[in-house]
Structure formats: structure tokens, C-alpha cells
Amino acid sequence: MNTKLKILRALSMFVLMSGAGNISVWCRIPGADELLKKIDAAQTLGTDISAQVSFLQVRPVQGTNRYSMEYYRRDADDAFLLIMLAPRVEAGNGYLKTGDSFWMYRRNTRTFQHINRDENIGGTDVKSGDMESKKLSDQFKAKLDSDGKEIISETALGAQKTWKITLIAKVDNVTYPMQVMWVAQETYLVLKVENYSRSGTLMVTQLFPKYMPVQGKYIPSVFYSIDNFEKGNMTVTEISSVNLSKIPDHIFTKPYLESRSK
């Protein structure tokens, strides 16, 4: 080949390769508000959803326990209903949220009790607040560094290109006031969340390796909650049999929950 052509070819290859390595220089890092809204848009259904949910709780000392439940959620008014199916000791118990009221139902006493959003579901590590439909943009904002800039960067999580953003709570009623979140650049799906306590201690790491598409939106079909406080504790959540049909109003009522618990 002509030497000149060879050099040109080599130069072109070099430019292309260096350009590829530096592609991030030209890829705009979104602002926090924009990013959070896109995450909400990707994951907020805005419709009713019912599903089967199972938790596999792994504890080094106590062993492994499996919990399963039916889950109903109506995003229009932030209502949800959860009916425990297994294990036997929890079967028939339930959790209901309507408006700002969270209720826990106990089958053996047939009583309802007000609970907080930090109440654990059926003795698992999952909190009742985790079952709510929440908009990130309503609850969090970007943390600022010492220069007043939002802490957002581009990084890789395995083979995935992600935005890594550090968030702090805008409101008081969140369980973890600080989060570090990895969001897939292409799909704006949350892949990993590190949840921090108010004092900045890493408490729980959540991994979302698998999503299922549902009518143009995405719901995590499997996710892992790893307890960073008590090492070795982990909860694996699986969501299946997702149905987006409208849920009748009577489902989100105490009488219905009671009737299902008999």
C-alpha cells in the first residue's frame, strides 16, 4: 500500500480510537433533576399493578426463609395492599396503605394497627415504605460537593455504562436520607443503590440486575438487598405474574383484607 495511505489510515485509526476513549468528553452529563425525572418516567407506571412477590431471606445464624405474598398497588392515590401467603406463621397477615395511613393486619387477633413506613414486612428486612410508589424527584435531590456542583459522574458498572449520582433527601419521611445510585445511561433504569444512614454509614446495598418490560415501562423482576450493617444478611426479592389491569376499589379496603385472611 502507498506509504502515505498507510500513515493516513494509521492516523485515522488513532483518531478514532482516542476519540472513542474520550467519547465521554462529548457525552453530556445530565443534571440531577433531569436524571431523576427520567428515572421516574422509566419506572413509574401510573397505573394499577398486581403481582406475586417472594422474598428469600438469608441470615447466617437463623438460616434461610422464604416469604411470598400478593401485592396490589394503585399509583393514582398511592394505595397498596399486601397479603402474606407464606410462611404459614405469616399467612393471612396483611399490610394496607390508603392515603397517608399505613395499617398492619394480624390474622390471629383480627385487628388493624397503624404502623410507620419503617415497619418491617412480616419480619423481613423489607420495609412497608419500600412497597409504596414513590417518585425519586419528589423525595431526593443531588448532593453538592464543596464547589457547589452536583455529584454526578459517568462510570461503568460491569459492562454497563451508568450515571452515578449522590442524592440526599428533600423530605424527612424517607428511610435512608442519602443514596448513591447507578443508573443505566441507555434506559435510565436503576442498577444499583447504596443506602446510607443519616450519619453517612452504608446500611443496605440494593442490586437490580433484571427488569421486565411492562407496557413500555420497566419493573425489576429480581433484586437483591444486601445488609451492610450485619454482614451476611441478604434478601432476594422476585416479582412475577405482573398484571396491569385496573384493580377494583374494594381491594384497597380493610374488609377485603380481612376476608382474604380468613
Added chain:
Amino acid sequence: MNGRIRVLIKPAVRNLVRQYRRNILLALAMALGLCILISASAFSEGITDMMFNKFMSLMCGHVEIAVRENAAVQTDVIRDRHRFEKILRENAEGIKEISESISVWARVLGIAKAEGMVLTGIEPEKANKDRNLFKVYDGSFDEFISDPQSALIYKKRAVNMNVHPGDYIHSRFNNIFGQMEAVKYRVAAVLETESMFQDMAVYVHQSTLKSQLGLKPHETKRIWMYLENPLDALKFAGKIHEKCAPHTALYTGMLSGEKNTEIKCAAAAPHPGFMFTNHLSIVSGSYNAKSKNGVILPDGLSGRYRIGDSVSYTYALKYPNREKSGTTLRLRVEGFYRGIDSQIPLILLSPEVHYAAYYANLPEAPGETIEAYFKPYQEFLAKEWILMRRSSTTDDIIVKYSQLNKKPWKGHAVDVKTMYETGTQILQFQQAIDKLIYIAIIVILFIVLVGLNNTLRMTIHERKTEIGTLRAIGMQRGDVRTLFMLEYMLLACAAAAAGLLFSVLLMAGLSAIPIDGGEIGSMFLNDNRLYFLINIKKIAAFTAGLLIITAIAVFLPARRASKMKPSEALQQYE
């Protein structure tokens, strides 16, 4: 003393000694019965004393003021501690101590093992004065006093979690907002294990824990009072309960719009469930109780503002701090009302706005003058809190809170309770033991009654000749009866004295023996020993009971003996 009785005492004593074996056995039986009664009663008193004065007063004080925030949800926070402490100081007669109760359930992680425990805040200065209450097994109590990030932990839990003085424990708990918090403490000292209840406590500096829970200096979780006489708790609680009546939740501040100058207004929220009527009516716009930023203005301001206008309401805080001395509510005019005439305009916030703003940013008190303007309308306006009725038992407390859960009220609910309501089960336990003791009393006294009666019948039968002789030489019937009564009353007195002595020796002996009660049994032990608390009134009552029963048991046979004719009595001998 009656001359007759003086004369008869000597022969009575002589007769007792004459049949000493039988009388000793009888007296011994009576003494043992009394000993059992006194010891059992003292044990029951001891358990109750430990439960109330050691556990219950540690868990809830003699009298407690608690404020349930957001009424329905289980969060106890007193936002204005000084207000309640002022009420208590103004009614301080009988109060020994007022203290804050700061504690939270936590998951505490030691070396590779975690336990559920209660982080309990204590004031180091107070702890230092009462350091004899903290029996140090290992480590330094002085280090705890000087290090705000240190902790005291009981031996049993320390062993379970494999921690020693100098090690760190990590705790995880929810603060008052429900947010997760994780804190590290250094173990300053390990305390001797007391009981299963106290073992759950990890003591930390109160000010440190308050800050970690998100409480400001003027806030607290609960207020406890310790009284000079714990038995006055119920009466005292009733008095304090009356003093905790709420005022209308009013705040004065400045209202301003985008184009208007500020005007001074008062603000309040309608009472939950309030309906506008002809008397107090909406003249334009609408009232939405669930509005997140709505405000209804008096009709008199309709010239300055229109429906849909954005306005702001700024008021001064009762507890200003470095960050702020006032706060501003961003509101939207949703309507105008008519029906409240006052010197200054009263704007009506939606309950949602009010609940969110009022407790988190306590406003300055409006003053008596302002309160007086709106006194005629107080039934329409939300109060600072709901004052919950006094409860009588633990079950009643549960019913009371479940009724509260059903109300739409989202503000504060104030409850005044004593350790007696909170510890109804302990009272019931004590009552159950008392019932057993009463049954034992009846059984023992019945045995005494029957025993005495039989013994006396036998004695009278054997001493018929003696009775006949005494009557023949001129002893009156009354004297014969008195003689027998005296004999057995003296015996009963000797038995009572012996019974008292036996009980003292028994209680002293049993309480000297160390016992490993385990987790459950330790509830009933004091320092691993049985605990007896002597109640003089009960001892006096038991002793008097014994004497009375003796008198009853002896009276009829003695009367029968006195009615014997000398001729019949002497005829027997022949």
C-alpha cells in the same frame, strides 16, 4: 387490768404448763401458720415493690407525660418540653424528680454478633451521683462519664456479643423521622447482670442520643416524674392531666402577597371534621382540608387578594436557632370566609399545612390578648393537641389508642399515665398472689379453729372434775369461762410471738441464699436473692386475726364448760 383476770392469770399459766406437750404442739402449729402467712405476704410485697419501684419506674417513671405525634402513628415526641416542665414545676408538691426519658429500640452489633437492645440515654452527672446503682464488672465508669460517645453494657449481653471495655459496638435504629441511623459507641464499662429487663439496656449519654434521634434541645421523647410517695401517683396524675388542657393553636405573623405590603394576621386551622355553616361560611372559593398549601382569608381581605394568589405567611419561632428565627409558609389563596370578627384578621390554613408546619416549627405563643380575640371561636379552631382521657388499666390504654387511631386528627395527642396503668399486669399478678394468700389465711385459720376447738373439748372433758371442784368451792361461771379463754389467749400470744420470730428467721435465711433464677426467674429476685418486704400493717392484721380466731374457737367450749353444774361434773368422777 381487771382484778379477776389478774387473779386468773397464774392458774391459767399453770394449767398451760401442766399439759405442756399438747400445748406446745398446738402453739407450734399456730406459729407455723402465722410464719407462712407473714413470709408469703412479705414475698408478694417484695415482688410488687421490685416490679413497680425497680422495673416500672425505670421503664415509665411514677407518672409519665407522653405525646403521640401524628396521633395515629407510634412516634412519641414532645416538641415543647419546657411547656410541660413548667406545668410540672408549678405543681411541684410531691415531686422528687423530673426527668426526660430518651430511649430507642436498636439492633446492636458487637464482634460478629448482633442483639436487639434498648439504647437508653442517661445524664452523666446524675449517673455519677448514683454510681452505686451501676455495679461495674469490668472497665471504668469514669471513662463513661467523660466520653460522650461511650456506652455501658450489661455483662450477659457483653458476653453474648463478645465485647469488652475498649471495644466498639455499632447500633442501628430509626430516628424520630423514621430515618435509619447508625452510630458507633465505645464500651467504657461492663456492668454486673441484674435482670432480664435491665440487661436489654445499653446506657449512653442522653444528650448524644437525643441528637442522634434528631431531637432538638427543647424536644424530648417522654417526661417522667418520680414522686416522694409513689402511692400518690394516681392523684398526682389527675391533677397534672387537668393542667395539660390545650389552647387553640394560634400563631401571629405577617401575611404578604406579591403586590401587597405585609399585614399582621393570626393564623389557625379549622378543627378536624369542621364543616362551614351559615354562621361561619365560605363566601367565595372553596375549603379543601387536604390542600397542601391552601389558605382561606377573611372576607375583609378580598380587596387585597384574589383566589389563586400566591401569598406567604411569616411567623417567629418559639425556639429560634442559628439557622432561623422565623419560618415562612408559601400558600395559595383558595377562598374567603365570613363569620369571625376580631381585631386582627384570622387566616385559616388547611389542616395539612397546619400539621406540617406547626409542630416542626413551633410558633411563638400569641399572647393572652390575641387568644382573647378568638376565644369565642375556639370550638371551630384546631387545638394544640388532643388531651387523651385518663386510663384505668393497660387494656384501657390499648382501647384508648385504638380509638385515637380512628380519628382523622393528625396533630399531637397528649397522654398522662402512671406506672399503675402501664403495669396493670403487675398489679393483677400481685392481686393473684394476694388471693392465694387470702385462701391460705382461710385454710390456716380454719385449721387453727378446728384444732383449738377439738383440743379444748378434749381438755374440758378431761378437766370436768377440776371444773366441778372449782365451781363447788365457789368459782363463778364467768371465772371458769375466763380461765379457759385466758389459757388459750395466752397460748395464742405465745404462738404469735413465736410465729413472728420464725418468719423473721425464715425470711433472713432464705434471702441470704444466692439463686440463679435464669432470665425469667431473675424478675423475681433482687441481686440474685429472694426479696421480702415487711408490711407492718399486714403483720398486725394477721396476728390480730389469729387472736380473734382463737377467741372465737375457745369461747363456745369455755362457755359450755362454765355452764356445767358442779354436781354433774363431780358425778363423772365417780
